[in-house]
Amino acid sequence: MSRLYVARNPRVAARSLDGEMMIMSGQDSTLFTLNRTATILWQSADGATPLDEIVEHKICGEFEVEPAEALRDAETLARELAGHGILQISEQPIPQRTAPSGESR
Amino acid sequence: MPQLTTEIEPLSLVIDIGGMPVRVNTADAGFLRLLQDRYSGYVRSSGWSEIEFDVDLVSPATPDPAADVRVTSLQGRWTLTRGDFHAEWEPAARRGRIRQTANPYSIDAVLRIVHTLVLARQGGFLLHSASAIRNGKAFLFAGVSEAGKTTISRLAPADVTLLTDEISYVRKQGDGYVAFGTPFTGELAKLGENVSAPVSALYLLAKGRENRIETVAPGEATRSLLANLLFFAEDEELVQAIFHSAFEFVSRIPVRRLTFFPDARVWELIG
Numbered sequence: 239m240s241r242l243y244v245a246r247n248p249r250v251a252a253r254s255l256d257g258e259m260m261i262m263s264g265q266d267s268t269l270f271t272l273n274r275t276a277t278i279l280w281q282s283a284d285g286a287t288p289l290d291e292i293v294e295h296k297i298c299g300e301f302e303v304e305p306a307e308a309l310r311d312a313e314t315l316a317r318e319l320a321g322h323g324i325l326q327i328s329e330q331p332i333p334q335r336t337a338p339s340g341e342s343r
Numbered sequence: 344m345p346q347l348t349t350e351i352e353p354l355s356l357v358i359d360i361g362g363m364p365v366r367v368n369t370a371d372a373g374f375l376r377l378l379q380d381r382y383s384g385y386v387r388s389s390g391w392s393e394i395e396f397d398v399d400l401v402s403p404a405t406p407d408p409a410a411d412v413r414v415t416s417l418q419g420r421w422t423l424t425r426g427d428f429h430a431e432w433e434p435a436a437r438r439g440r441i442r443q444t445a446n447p448y449s450i451d452a453v454l455r456i457v458h459t460l461v462l463a464r465q466g467g468f469l470l471h472s473a474s475a476i477r478n479g480k481a482f483l484f485a486g487v488s489e490a491g492k493t494t495i496s497r498l499a500p501a502d503v504t505l506l507t508d509e510i511s512y513v514r515k516q517g518d519g520y521v522a523f524g525t526p527f528t529g530e531l532a533k534l535g536e537n538v539s540a541p542v543s544a545l546y547l548l549a550k551g552r553e554n555r556i557e558t559v560a561p562g563e564a565t566r567s568l569l570a571n572l573l574f575f576a577e578d579e580e581l582v583q584a585i586f587h588s589a590f591e592f593v594s595r596i597p598v599r600r601l602t603f604f605p606d607a608r609v610w611e612l613i614g
Contacts, residue, residue: 251583253590258562262569262586264579269569271562
């Protein structure tokens with residue numbers, strides 16, 4: 239089974255405020271507020287760490303869920319965020335040019 | 344010997360909003376008078392301007408002012424279109440051209456868009472809000488249509504200077520922000536005073552049975568501010584700039600919810 243890689247889309251603006259991650263699409267100005275899981279996914283989406291490792295190390299510990307179930311949910315979420323242009327997903331590592339913190343500023 | 348040349352008065356004026364003078368050139372004296380009336384208090388006949396627009400008046404066709412506005416940039420040239428106008432502007436050359444019929448609404452939209460584009464690079468913005476000065480401090484009252492912008496403007500006592508009942512002009516200055524008067528009016532149909540003052544607070548308007556002010560969490564404050572910003576450009580760099588400007592504003596200016604019953608007592612809470 240192939241692994242999935244996720245990366246933050248550098249074409250969006252992102253800021254964290256009081257633990258809330260807000261993201262605005264640079265293309266159509268749509269504003270998104272990420273929930274806790276989506277925020278972890280966004281902050282971990284460095285293009286180099288496979289999604290299953292992000293789930294295992296960052297999500298399972300936080301939410302006490304089974305790895306297989308968490309991975310399925312994370313894949314669904316990643317594809318949803320990719321559909322909004324927030325994340326990029328690929329079966330290959332994705333070169334990144336955004337700041338490691340996950341904030342675009 | 345009779346004079347062989349006649350000095351022709353240039354059909355031109357400068358519209359100075361928010362400290363950014365824009366010269367408008369036209370070949371039509373009637374249109375010039377129309378602009379002088381429309382922007383009364385914001386016009387002068389001469390002087391330096393930051394941007395210069397030539398206006399080409401065209402015959403009425405079938406304009407559709409309700410058509411979506413499009414603001415795009417290609418190779419340093421902005422194109423602004425709506426059903427009732429087509430404008431182009433080159434910031435580097437500080438010149439542009441507007442094609443429209445002889446009406447004040449089209450050029451009004453063009454000016455608003457151009458101001459948003461210039462302000463976005465400077466940390467400022469235009470905001471759907473009423474604004475007013477009291478005791479040397481500016482207060483913004485933001486909200487969607489029917490939220491109470493015109494109502495609170497109409498209720499303002501005599502010691503309040505109204506900047507606008509519809510679209511506020513906010514410019515970043517040093518560590519703070521300054522609100523300027525605008526000629527952009529809402530239902531009140533009264534031009535704001537052409538003055539400015541440091542912004543002291545942003546109130547998110549809500550109508551209710553009593554007057555009260557409540558704190559607003561930073562996240563909600565930022566979302567509300569973003570929801571009320573005027574911005575039209577399909578431009579990733581400027582969208583990102585305006586996004587970060589909203590966070591900067593919320594980090595420096597108190598944002599509160601103002602629930603008010605529509606009578607003059609609400610102003611006892613302001614200032």
